[in-house]
Amino acid sequence: LTDIRELHREKDVYIGKEITVGGWVRNNRDSKNFGFLVINDGTFFEPLQVVYGDGLENFQEICKINVGAAVVIRGTIVATPEAKQAFEMQAAEVIVEGPSTADYPLQKKRHSFEYLRTISHLRARTNTFQAVFRVRSLIAYAIHTFFMERGFVYVHTPLITSSDCEGAGEMFQVTTLDMNNVPKTEDGKVDYTQDFFGKPVNLTVSGQLDVETYAFAFKNVYTFGPTFRAENSNTTRHAAEFWMIEPEICFADLKDDMILAESMLKYVIRYVLENAPEEMAFFNQFVDKGLIERLQHVVNSDFGHVTYTEAIKILEKHNDEFDYKVFWGCDLQTEHERYLTEKEFKRPVFVTDYPKEIKAFYMKLNEDGKTVAAMDCLVPGIGEIIGGSQREDNLEILEKRMEELGLNKEDYQFYLDLRRYGSARHAGFGLGFERCVMYITGMGNIRDVIPFPRTVNNCDL
Ligand code: 4AD
Numbered sequence: 211l212t213d214i215r216e217l218h219r220e221k222d223v224y225i226g227k228e229i230t231v232g233g234w235v236r237n238n239r240d241s242k243n244f245g246f247l248v249i250n251d252g253t254f255f256e257p258l259q260v261v262y263g264d265g266l267e268n269f270q271e272i273c274k275i276n277v278g279a280a281v282v283i284r285g286t287i288v289a290t291p292e293a294k295q296a297f298e299m300q301a302a303e304v305i306v307e308g309p310s311t312a313d314y315p316l317q318k319k320r321h322s323f324e325y326l327r328t329i330s331h332l333r334a335r336t337n338t339f340q341a342v343f344r345v346r347s348l349i350a351y352a353i354h355t356f357f358m359e360r361g362f363v364y365v366h367t368p369l370i371t372s373s374d375c376e377g378a379g380e381m382f383q384v385t386t387l388d389m390n391n392v393p394k395t396e397d398g399k400v401d402y403t404q405d406f407f408g409k410p411v412n413l414t415v416s417g418q419l420d421v422e423t424y425a426f427a428f429k430n431v432y433t434f435g436p437t438f439r440a441e442n443s444n445t446t447r448h449a450a451e452f453w454m455i456e457p458e459i460c461f462a463d464l465k466d467d468m469i470l471a472e473s474m475l476k477y478v479i480r481y482v483l484e485n486a487p488e489e490m491a492f493f494n495q496f497v498d499k500g501l502i503e504r505l506q507h508v509v510n511s512d513f514g515h516v517t518y519t520e521a522i523k524i525l526e527k528h529n530d531e532f533d534y535k536v537f538w539g540c541d542l543q544t545e546h547e548r549y550l551t552e553k554e555f556k557r558p559v560f561v562t563d564y565p566k567e568i569k570a571f572y573m574k575l576n577e578d579g580k581t582v583a584a585m586d587c588l589v590p591g592i593g594e595i596i597g598g599s600q601r602e603d604n605l606e607i608l609e610k611r612m613e614e615l616g617l618n619k620e621d622y623q624f625y626l627d628l629r630r631y632g633s634a635r636h637a638g639f640g641l642g643f644e645r646c647v648m649y650i651t652g653m654g655n656i657r658d659v660i661p662f663p664r665t666v667n668n669c670d671l
């Protein structure tokens with residue numbers, strides 16, 4: 211079978227040739243003795259128009275083909291200089307491989323993203339979602355290529371874990387215990403010794419702690435996999451299941467970490483602009499006007515840098531515009547992040563050196579004793595897309611911090627060992643994959659960039 215993408219890209223090669231395509235019917239119009247089928251095979255936006263005539267033995271059957279049916283068609287490509295599309299196919303044979311019915315949910319009209327979310331198993335057959343999920347696939351490839359070209363080792367970190375990397379308590383528990391008949395110990399607590407792992411475990415919120423152990427073996431590593439957070443936030447940028455890219459680099463500090471993050475984002479944007487021009491033109495026209503120009507600007511300019519303390523000073527001047535008023539020590543909300551990146555810097559910006567109280571236990575304490583060597587990368591339209599830091603490599607300081615936060619050191623012996631045996635400066639970050647896809651495609655809702663979104667009260671299909 212020939213890809214319809216191929217036909218569009220190499221038109222001249224195909225004019226006059228007989229080929230076979232397989233795809234799904236987008237539209238079918240017939241008049242008395244001929245008709246038009248519009249076919250999409252998922253390889254290109256532009257469909258293929260097929261003309262069929264009553265010379266075909268199953269002409270009557272073809273006239274009745276419903277939208278959504280799967281067909282295999284043999285025919286000759288002919289130039290159509292007067293028509294909107296440059297060529298069409300004259301069918302010699304039309305085989306209906308799988309018919310469809312008149313109640314097919316994707317009829318030839320514009321459907322809202324909200325409606326399409328209710329049929330997530332079918333929405334990838336629409337132009338928008340074809341573009342989104344092809345670009346999503348390409349971004350994943352670009353990220354792997356970026357790290358592989360630089361000699362990073364890809365580490366598959368576990369999804370089931372007994373630690374809470376971020377310490378935010380937003381974990382989904384994994385258990386084989388019968389919820390209707392939970393075994394109890396004598397003092398009335400859940401008896402986890404009877405659970406599968408003999409102790410409580412959860413789905414990972416981040417692969418960082420595991421990947422750090424591999425950084426101390428391979429120097430430069432990354433993990434790229436699903437992560438899970440039971441955050442009760444019903445927003446356009448939070449999902450309960452999302453993918454994260456987490457590199458970890460040894461003999462490196464926060465500055466090196468930001469250089470890596472900036473070059474990775476620029477590499478990925480450039481890669482998509484070059485390798486998915488049709489999809490990007492589509493987003494630029496139908497989803498987010500000005501997208502391409504903005505991304506090109508991002509690729510060609512330096513990201514901004516501001517410390518948390520400076521950022522608070524900037525934001526305090528605009529407190530009357532915010533729902534949440536900022537003060538030194540507060541966590542930045544999306545509205546503040548977006549103000550900084552959209553109004554103040556007008557480009558991606560790194561905010562660094564946050565108060566230790568609002569960041570995770572593993573971040574390196576700065577000399578002021580109050581802030582940590584953390585960085586968040588904020589981008590226009592979304593806010594935080596990357597969170598990272600230099601890690602605390604001093605055993606005593608790390609243990610003290612864990613005590614302050616009431617973490618059980620027994621659970622983190624493997625992590626403390628890294629500081630006992632050959633500790634080294636190291637840093638890393640986590641890029642939210644879906645937020646990256648949103649940023650590059652201009653799509654406004656995280657539910658529309660992951661095939662089957664999991665959010666509060668939604669785990670259908
Ligand atoms: O800032 P976070 O929580 O950082 C970490 O998990 C670190 N362990 C990463 C590291 O240093 N290795 O999450 C990293 C990124 C965020 O910047 C955001 O883009 C994304 O993950 N993210 C989410 N994306 C979608 N839905 C959610 N609920 C998300 N929570 C975080």
Ligand code: MG
Pocket residue numbers: 586594596597
């Ligand atoms: Mg964060």
